[in-house]
Amino acid sequence: MPIALAFLVLVAMAWPQALRASEEAWQALRDGGTIALLRHARAPGTGDPANFRLEDCATQRNLSAEGRRQARAIGEAFTARQISVGRVLSSRWCRALDTARLAFGSLTEHFPPLDSFFSGREQEPARTEAVRRTVQDWRTNGVLVLVTHQVNITALTGVFPGEGEVLVLRPKPGAGFDLIGRIKL
Numbered sequence: 131m132p133i134a135l136a137f138l139v140l141v142a143m144a145w146p147q148a149l150r151a152s153e154e155a156w157q158a159l160r161d162g163g164t165i166a167l168l169r170h171a172r173a174p175g176t177g178d179p180a181n182f183r184l185e186d187c188a189t190q191r192n193l194s195a196e197g198r199r200q201a202r203a204i205g206e207a208f209t210a211r212q213i214s215v216g217r218v219l220s221s222r223w224c225r226a227l228d229t230a231r232l233a234f235g236s237l238t239e240h241f242p243p244l245d246s247f248f249s250g251r252e253q254e255p256a257r258t259e260a261v262r263r264t265v266q267d268w269r270t271n272g273v274l275v276l277v278t279h280q281v282n283i284t285a286l287t288g289v290f291p292g293e294g295e296v297l298v299l300r301p302k303p304g305a306g307f308d309l310i311g312r313i314k315l
Contacts, residue, residue, distance in 0.1 A: 155298040155311030159213045162271040164310065165299040166213075168204070169280055169291040171232075172197030173225040177248050187224035197225070198232060200294040203315050205233035216272020219264070221245045221279060229294070230277040237275075244278040247285075258285045266301050 158164050175191045183189045193201065208215060219241035220230040230238040243260035247253040261276065265286075268274045283291050287309060291297060296313040 152311060152313050155296070155313050156211050156213075158298050158300060158310040159208075159273050160211060162214060162216075162273060163268070163300065164273055165265050165268055165301070165307070166208075166273055166275045167265075167283055167287070167297040167299055168229070168233075168275060168277045169283055169293055169295050170197075170221070170223070170226040170229040170277060171200040171204070171294040173293065178223075178246075182249075184222055190224045193225050193228050193232075197293070198228070200315065201229040201232035204229070204294060204296070205235075207313075207315055208233070214272045215275055216270050218275040218277065219244060220277040221282075223279070226277045226279065230275070233277075234275060238277075241276070244276060244282060246279040246281060248279065248281050254281075254285050257282065261286055265299055265307050266305060268301055 159166060171193055173191045173193050178190055181189050215234060215237060218230050218234045218237040218239065220226045220238050221244040222240050222242060223246055226244065227238065243257045243264070245257065247257055261282065280291060283289060283297065287297060289297060289309070289312070291312070292314060294315060298310040298313065299307045300310050301307050
């Protein structure tokens with residue numbers, strides 16, 4: 131029993147810090163000029179089936195009903211917090227496109243550098259560099275939303291995000307970016 135109680139105390143102590151970090155991330159998005167790097171919403175499984183074809187969603191892992199609700203909730207949270215979205219770029223994988231469209235509607239555009247390289251690790255350097263340049267070059271008051279996959283986000287930031295998790299980035303003058311915070315809905 132003492133171990134369980136100690137665990138609860140640690141969780142209770144960490145909770146306010148997590149809420150503060152999340153609110154700082156939301157504020158950075160409200161301030162604009164930032165990037166919301168979003169892992170697609172809940173899509174059960176790992177990788178893609180052997181018969182994967184980019185042009186056929188029936189051959190891919192897709193959002194579950196929970197994932198579809200999660201994607202809509204992300205868009206609703208951006209709207210409720212009055213986040214000005216300037217542009218939405220998405221991987222061409224159906225689970226990423228569906229997340230982007232359910233959350234942000236017709237703003238969604240295909241952006242091949244955000245495509246997963248889970249089954250093609252040799253593609254990682256070029257795709258990561260293209261996304262890094264896109265992040266670095268973002269210079270408007272609105273928010274750039276990038277919808278992609280865990281492997282892409284981890285390669286870019288070193289963070290292993292949960293499904294539907296948002297990492298908030300701010301480009302640094304010169305080169306690079308700062309990770310402002312994480313938002314889990």
